[in-house]
Amino acid sequence: MLQVGQPAPDFTLKTTSGAPFRLSDQRGRxxxxxxxxxxxxxxxxAEACSFRDQYEDFKDLGAEVVxxxxxxxxxxxxxxxxxxxPFELLADTDGQVRKLYEVPRALLGLLPGRVTFVIDKEGVIQYIFNSLSGATDHVSNAKKVLSGLPA
Known part of the structure; x- marks a missing residue:
């Protein structure tokens, strides 16, 4: 899997509206x-709704949720x-970005994994959390990491 301190791999995927989302376009936040x-x-x-319910906190910390x-x-x-x-969901229908980010499969390889990356304004990975069962922990952990980064 990718490591903290590495540059986050760039990618482009379609959003819910069909518009392209490119990670490198997010530099500066x-x-x-x-x-x-x-x-x-x-x-x-539960995970998506937890991100939704705390979305304004993420915005206040200078972050976009995707x-x-x-x-x-x-x-x-x-x-x-x-x-x-209130945030974008991206369609990785062929699994290429999941592979690019080396997100492992879970439950004996039966399910796609649940992994959260916190990427700083310069595009560097600051945190990685991998847990299939702790869905809402992804939200609280990401907020905690972001609170330690300059907004």
């Missing part, structure tokens, strides 16, 4: 990039609308 298994599953919904799964843009649109998510 922190990014919380979280990979999750699947839209509308219990753990993934979720990534292999679900389609249409699935992301439904998930975003249903749960009123």
């Amino acid at each position: 922190h990014v919380v990039l979280y990979f999750y298994p699947k839209d509308d599953t219990p753990g993934c919904t 979720g990534v799964s292999s679900d389609s843009e249409a699935s992301h649109q439904k998930f975003t609308q249903k749960h009123r998510l």
Whole structure:
């Protein structure tokens, strides 16, 4: 897996609206990039809603939240609308970005993993958290790390 202190690999994926999202375009602000298994599953919904409920805190810390799964843009649109998510979800339908970030599979390789990266304003990875079961821990841990970085 990638390591803290390494540059975050650049990528471009489509957002829920179909617009391209390029990580390098986010330079100058922190990014919380979280990979999750699947839209509308219990753990993934809890995680997304926790990011939603604390989204203003992330903005105040100078960070943008971005979720990534292999679900389609249409699935992301439904998930975003249903749960009123204020941040982008990216469609990594072929799993290339998941591979680029070396996100391991979970539960004996049956599920895509749940991994969160905190990337600073210069595009350097400052934190990596890998836990399939601790969905909302991803949110609290990312906030804690961001509070120690200059906004």
